[in-house]
Amino acid sequence: MAAIDCGTNSIRLLVADLPDPSAGPQAPLVDLARRMEIVRLGQGVDRTGRLAPEAIERTRVALAGYAAEIDELGVDRVRMCATSASRDASNAADFRAMVERTLGVAPEVVSGDEEARLSFTGAVRGLPADAEPPYLVVDIGGGSTEFVVGTRDGGVQAAISVDIGCVRMTERHLHGDPPTADEVAAAQADIAAAVDRALAAVPGREAATLVGLAGSVTTVVAIAQDLKEYDPERIHHARVPYERVAGVTADLLGRTAAQRLAIPVMHPGRADVIGAGALVLKVIMERAGMSSVVASEHDILDGIAWSQQPV
Structure with a gap:
């Protein structure tokens, strides 16, 4: 499976195999790829309330590279979550359309509460x-x-x-x-x-x-x-x-x-x-x-x- 986190500053990709359920609750993911690109999607959002066209384009270029790697690794499932910047922006529909064209799946603009819960789940396993x-x-x-x-x-x-x-x-x-x-x-x-x-x-x-x-x-x-x-x-x-x-x-x-x-x-x-x-x-x-x-x-x-x- 593939996970994509698109935040205000960076966009990141994880491709991994989930462990066999019999391995127990603390069994780790089996990483196949981790990538990070700084795209500054949230450039100016606090001031303008909109995603800048050049920021959307930087994100598209990075996402196209991730999509190619996802195809190459034969991923079964993809989930992309977009967080703070795309929650705040008045032109979030432009961002969503770009993601669907580039990745083939729609981004989920998760709530702050869901974002927090996903972060907690990822962080506490293996402490x-x-x-x-x-x-x-x-x-x-x-x-x-x-x-x-x-x-x-x-x-x-x-x-x-x-x-x-x-x-x-x-x-x-x-x-x-x-x-x-x-x-x-x-x-x-x-x-x-x-x-x-x-x-x-x-x-x-x-x-x-x-x-x-x-x-x-x-x-x-x-x-x-x-x-x-x-x-x-x-x-x-x-x-x-x-x-x-x-x-x-x-x-x-x-x-x-x-x-x-x-x-x-x-x-x-x-x-x-x-x-x-x-x-x-x-x-x-x-x-x-x-x-x-x-x-x-x-x-x-x-x-x-x-x-x-x-x-």
Whole structure:
């Protein structure tokens, strides 16, 4: 089967075989391909309320490549979920028509609640034994961040999606290169207000373990580990203390985009928005009272894959 996650900043593909049901509830997916392209579909959506034609075209090019790989690997089932940017846009029908022409299936514009549940499912399978439940899973995207509280056995207890993400916060507040102290303060206040709303809706402060998902988190964790290249195996399930996250965040916000781009683990499409993404993670840790974060390379993409498992 194939899973495609089309977010505000990136579009990702997972082609995998589902494990045999007899292998048990913690048996992993058998990955055949994982791909990621930065297409910035949500470019300007916070300001204009529309998907930019050039952003739709960038997404089409990436999706055409994924469609070719799906055909080559002989996939039986495809599910594509589109998230924050395509929920917000007034011209979402143009995006939907492009996907159907290119991929042959319609995208599902999932609700924030469904997005949160898919992220939780993908993240909690295979968590190490020292990650104590209940979990607060946060998926920091380009346009929104999902907060989900639950356990592996009991599933999701509560979930909410709020409109803070690395692209949205950068476009709204962080205009300088590097951003000014006033810009950072304004972004931090905006993020803190949204995080407090989320934590009033879900009991995140009662969770024992914070699990962080998506590129902003994994990039911060890679920097915190002083990796010389992006290594998913070393990032997956790494635990980083708050003090290190705060230090990396301050460093990123103090650099120009060109200086961030020179960091060995930095994806070129993330350099201009990583400061805001790191700030979202730092504020979540502060407001939820979390002393550390466990990174997961498995997230909504894996959740989309698991959702295709026969009942």
